[in-house]
Amino acid sequence: KAGVTQTPRYLIKTRGQQVTLSCSPISGHRSVSWYQQTPGQGLQFLFEYFSETQRNKGNFPGRFSGRQFSNSRSEMNVSTLELGDSALYLCASSPPTSGGFTDTQYFGPGTRLTVL
């Protein structure tokens, strides 16, 4: 079974621009979570989508948003980029459980975003 895929793998933007990152979960997984990884702050939870609805949200400004499509693919958008948004953005998908609520997460390779 193919793993979580993320595109693009590398991205360079300038301050003030916006960016959209894409994530395709493992086949059959309906939950997609996004994380930001930086050397200073480590891995931080951004948000989670399940069945096209945001189910959980971390402590990030409103410039960070996401959505999920009916095929479970997810996109993350960052508007008005700041230098501090430079990071590795990771997507993780979770398998379904009978309760529809799961915590086991499988990560993709990430998108390395550099803001100049």
Next chain:
Amino acid sequence: GENVEQHPSTLSVQEGDSAVIKCTYSDSASNYFPWYKQELGKGPQLIIDIRSNVGEKKDQRIAVTLNKTAKHFSLHITETQPEDSAVYFCAATPGGTALIFGKGTTLSVSS
């Protein structure tokens, strides 16, 4: 909210030795504790996890122990090999998918 502390930040061992990484958490409601291995240029890879109703879990050379009373859990790697060199992260969650991660441990295994 949950806070996860991870120690040590760096760990160097000789091939064949054991390595132990420890994490503490603050939220007594946390019930799921995964460990991830991240190699350079790759995303975190789930290597083992444990739930709050279990005290220990093993998978070949890797084991995880959980002490709910003390709110700490540990990763044990036996017979380390050079390919075990990577950054290891512990995480905790009281439920759902908002994992709270430790800051990571860089493990170096020299041959």
